[in-house]
Amino acid sequence: MHIPDGFLSTPVWAALDLAAVPSVGYFVRRTQQRFDDARIPLLGVLGSFVFAAQMINFPIVAGTSGHLIGGALLALTLGPSAATVVMTAILFVQALVFQDGGLLALGANVINMAVLGVWVGYLPMKVFGHLGRRARSVAAFAGGWLSLMAAAVFAATQLSLSSVAPAGPLFASMLGIHALTGIAEGLITAVTLGAIERLNPAFVLPAEAA
Amino acid sequence: MKRIILLLAGLTLTLVLLGVLVASSSPDGLESVAEALGFAGLASEGEAWSPFADYQFRPINSPWPAQVAAGLVGVALMYGFGVLFGRLVRRGRRS
Numbered sequence: 001m002h003i004p005d006g007f008l009s010t011p012v013w014a015a016l017d018l019a020a021v022p023s024v025g026y027f028v029r030r031t032q033q034r035f036d037d038a039r040i041p042l043l044g045v046l047g048s049f050v051f052a053a054q055m056i057n058f059p060i061v062a063g064t065s066g067h068l069i070g071g072a073l074l075a076l077t078l079g080p081s082a083a084t085v086v087m088t089a090i091l092f093v094q095a096l097v098f099q100d101g102g103l104l105a106l107g108a109n110v111i112n113m114a115v116l117g118v119w120v121g122y123l124p125m126k127v128f129g130h131l132g133r134r135a136r137s138v139a140a141f142a143g144g145w146l147s148l149m150a151a152a153v154f155a156a157t158q159l160s161l162s163s164v165a166p167a168g169p170l171f172a173s174m175l176g177i178h179a180l181t182g183i184a185e186g187l188i189t190a191v192t193l194g195a196i197e198r199l200n201p202a203f204v205l206p207a208e209a210a
Numbered sequence: 211m212k213r214i215i216l217l218l219a220g221l222t223l224t225l226v227l228l229g230v231l232v233a234s235s236s237p238d239g240l241e242s243v244a245e246a247l248g249f250a251g252l253a254s255e256g257e258a259w260s261p262f263a264d265y266q267f268r269p270i271n272s273p274w275p276a277q278v279a280a281g282l283v284g285v286a287l288m289y290g291f292g293v294l295f296g297r298l299v300r301r302g303r304r305s
Contacts, residue, residue, distance in 0.1 A: 001240050006254035032302025044292020045215050048285040049222045055265050055281055056229040064242040065234035089291045093284060099263040164249040177239040199213045
């Protein structure tokens with residue numbers, strides 16, 4: 001889902017770069033205000049884990065691969081504000097060091113995956129997380145799936161505004177393929193968080209008791 | 211907390227070392243959509259200006275060690291970022 005340079009028209013990438021800077025700044029400030037100090041050692045550990053997981057492209061359907069994005073996973077372990085900042089750092093490192101995702105398109109990728117993907121991924125657990133263990137598992141899966149779909153809707157909108165292809169096929173194919181990749185995203189999110197919750201029942205956010 | 215950190219660190223190393231076993235070189239979702247709808251050519255590919263382009267450490271000519279080296283560099287950068295961001299969060303707390 002990392003948009004390379006060349007796909008987006010200048011007004012589109014420029015507007016998203018301009019929007020991304022204050023958005024991420026806001027979430028840095030918010031993290032400073034409300035982050036749980038006990039989780040500070042996890043900022044590096046989870047950032048590294050999601051980076052490593054994103055490197056692994058697994059086959060999805062004939063001729064197409066996918067990889068974890070990890071928006072919901074980060075949101076449900078670090079809280080959504082810190083997750084936005086850590087995901088932004090991952091996208092920066094990928095674009096600047098590994099040439100994955102465009103430099104001009106970085107704002108678009110940050111808005112799609114680090115802001116929207118993270119916050120949409122957090123939502124199901126926020127709403128249904130108090131309903132018990134099975135509901136939390138389903139909410140983790142749904143968070144993973146929805147975070148990819150939300151990012152795909154935004155990416156398709158940006159590509160469509162850039163007139164690279166007609167909107168109909170663009171939305172249909174972007175949503176179709178990511179509905180499948182999203183199943184893997186949801187499963188990995190639910191299994192990883194399930195394992196963490198077994199080690200420490202109060203760990204996955206928002207905690208059930210809260 | 212310690213056990214969660216160990217679990218995640220173990221998973222991270224496993225991914226870096228063994229990820230290449232399951233890796234697929236097929237295009238990802240967006241790339242295959244771009245190919246199917248005929249706009250893949252718009253991507254400004256350019257040359258590999260980074261020694262780590264495409265998650266391969268270029269000076270190493272063998273794919274597995276080149277990918278492991280690139281993965282370790284990425285993991286180290288992200289860990290470093292986490293440490294710095296953690297300090298920033300603590301500092302914001304005091305002010």
